[in-house]
Amino acid sequence: MAHLPLICDERKIPYVFVPSKEKIGSAVAIDVPSASACIVEVGEASSLIKEITKRIEQQTKKGTSE
Numbered sequence: 001m002a003h004l005p006l007i008c009d010e011r012k013i014p015y016v017f018v019p020s021k022e023k024i025g026s027a028v029a030i031d032v033p034s035a036s037a038c039i040v041e042v043g044e045a046s047s048l049i050k051e052i053t054k055r056i057e058q059q060t061k062k063g064t065s066e
Helices: 005-009 021-027 043-063
Strands: none
Touching: none
């Protein structure tokens, strides 16, 4: 999993760290912990994905400017 942030940075793909594998599993509606998850097709959630991406980018900029 350590390589994922490097790949995301290289390809300018937003990402976040989650405090537990259980939260990731729960978020994707599975009953087991998961090390990662991704969105392959946004479908009808396009505007929601754009908003989340915008917030991630804002937090990333805040973190680097502090």
